[in-house]
Amino acid sequence: MGLGMAAGMAAGAAVxxxxxxxxxxxxxxxxxxxxxxxxxxxxxxxxxxxxxxxxAILAKRTMERATDVPGTFxxxxxxxxxxxxxxxxxxxxKNARRFANYIGTIFLVILFCNLSGLLGLRAPTADYGVTFxxxxxxxxxxxxxxxxxxxxxxxxxxxxxxxxxxxxxxIGEVANPISISxxxxxxxxxxxxxxxxxxxxxxxxxxxxIPAALHVYCDLFSGCIQTYVFCMxxxxxxxxxxx
Numbered sequence: 597m598g599l600g601m602a603a604g605m606a607a608g609a610a611v612x613x614x615x616x617x618x619x620x621x622x623x624x625x626x627x628x629x630x631x632x633x634x635x636x637x638x639x640x641x642x643x644x645x646x647x648x649x650x651x652a653i654l655a656k657r658t659m660e661r662a663t664d665v666p667g668t669f670x671x672x673x674x675x676x677x678x679x680x681x682x683x684x685x686x687x688x689x690k691n692a693r694r695f696a697n698y699i700g701t702i703f704l705v706i707l708f709c710n711l712s713g714l715l716g717l718r719a720p721t722a723d724y725g726v727t728f729x730x731x732x733x734x735x736x737x738x739x740x741x742x743x744x745x746x747x748x749x750x751x752x753x754x755x756x757x758x759x760x761x762x763x764x765x766x767i768g769e770v771a772n773p774i775s776i777s778x779x780x781x782x783x784x785x786x787x788x789x790x791x792x793x794x795x796x797x798x799x800x801x802x803x804x805x806i807p808a809a810l811h812v813y814c815d816l817f818s819g820c821i822q823t824y825v826f827c828m829x830x831x832x833x834x835x836x837x838x839x
Contacts, residue, residue: 619635619636619637619718619723620635620636621633621634621635622634622635622636622638622639635723636717636718637718637720637723637725637726639717640709640712640717640718640719640720641709641720641726643712643717644705644708644709644712644720647708648704648705648708654669655669655673658670658673659673680696680699680700680703681696683699683827683828683831684696684699684831687828687831687832687835688831688834688835688838689835691834691835691838695831695834698737699827699830699831702730702733702734702826702827702830703823703827705730706721706730706780706822706823706826706827707819707820707823709721709726709784710784710815710818710819710820710822710823711815711816711819711820713787713788713791713811713814713815713819714811714815714816718788719784719787719788719815719819721780721781721784721822722781722784722785722787722788723781724777724778724781726781727777727778727780727781727784728773728774728777728781730777730780730826731772731773731774731776731777732773732777734773734776734830734833734834735772735773737834738772738833738834738836738837739837741834741837741838742837745837745838746837750837753765754766754769772829772833776825776826776829776830779822779825779826780822780825780826783818783822784818784819784822786814787813787814787815787818787819788814790810790814791807791810791811791814794807794810795807
């Protein structure tokens with residue numbers, strides 16, 4: 597009887613899966629004596645990049661052959677461009693056209709990364725290495741615009757309204773890219789953890805239908821909201837340096 601119970605417990609443990617929401621190494625290679633890995637994040641970014649490149653090629657061909665009676669894809673493209681123009685003009689005003697390409701690019705990249713969970717991928721934006729890089733690119737653009745438009749005042753403004761506030765102003769300036777990258781990362785990681793716990797700990801019958809509602813919130817709703825927030829904050833930071 598004891599052996600039967602032990603066998604049953606072992607079988608149950610074998611059936612139950614461990615929650616899996618970590619970044620995994622897929623392919624190992626060596627460069628200069630250093631061991632490197634292609635991770636699930638790298639694979640996800642490669643797939644998303646390929647999808648975006650294909651869509652860009654199709655969009656270019658579609659707009660080159662645009663007609664007065666547009667098809668479905670052309671209508672989607674024109675609607676997307678109009679929404680991008682409204683979003684950028686609402687924050688950047690007359691400078692919207694200068695940054696529309698960048699905002700549109702990071703919007704698509706972040707959106708597709710966030711929605712990749714619907715395709716069974718681990719969202720690349722749930723890796724802080726990805727979101728931190730996005731934040732640093734934004735930080736570089738913001739600082740460049742500040743120096744370009746303000747000159748020396750870009751640095752002296754850190755001592756305003758009184759020099760005593762310099763440490764606080766400096767921390768606030770450096771915290772901008774960290775805050776937007778952490779916000780995006782944390783929200784996407786929480787969704788990955790929730791879905792990993794559900795699939796790993798719930799019985800098989802609970803994985804039919806019910807996870808769809810969780811994916812709608814964790815991937816679709818939260819993913820779209822965080823994409824919009826990241827782009828809006830990026831434009832706010834840039835516009836602050838345009839004055």
